[in-house]
Amino acid sequence: MEFRAPHGCYDLEKVVGNRYHIDLKMEVEIGDAAERDDLLKSVNYLSVYEQVAEEVQLPSDILENVAWRILERIHSAFPQIVTSTIKVSKLAPPLGGKVEKVSVTLSK
Numbered sequence: 001m002e003f004r005a006p007h008g009c010y011d012l013e014k015v016v017g018n019r020y021h022i023d024l025k026m027e028v029e030i031g032d033a034a035e036r037d038d039l040l041k042s043v044n045y046l047s048v049y050e051q052v053a054e055e056v057q058l059p060s061d062i063l064e065n066v067a068w069r070i071l072e073r074i075h076s077a078f079p080q081i082v083t084s085t086i087k088v089s090k091l092a093p094p095l096g097g098k099v100e101k102v103s104v105t106l107s108k
Contacts, residue, residue: 003053019090025084028080048077
């Protein structure tokens with residue numbers, strides 16, 4: 001997932017924002033959802049995307065906070081998520097040189 005969002009410890013970052021890439025991996029206990037083709041017993045990817053998009057738009061000073069909030073929210077919304085790993089990357093961060101991205105990875 002890719003978003004533009006207002007994160008960073010510099011005031012300008014919170015005004016103009018930056019581009020962020022989110023990689024999210026979930027291990028899910030789906031029971032018989034796959035066999036029965038039952039979306040209600042699985043994890044709705046559209047809903048996950050919408051929740052990630054909402055959390056990404058809430059300003060944070062550090063990427064760790066963004067990642068933590070996303071994991072907390074999706075685990076709360078979908079109890080069938082057993083474990084998850086998220087990688088939040090800030091693309092082209094303002095570090096005074098050419099840097100492709102900086103990333104934080106958290107697991108729950």
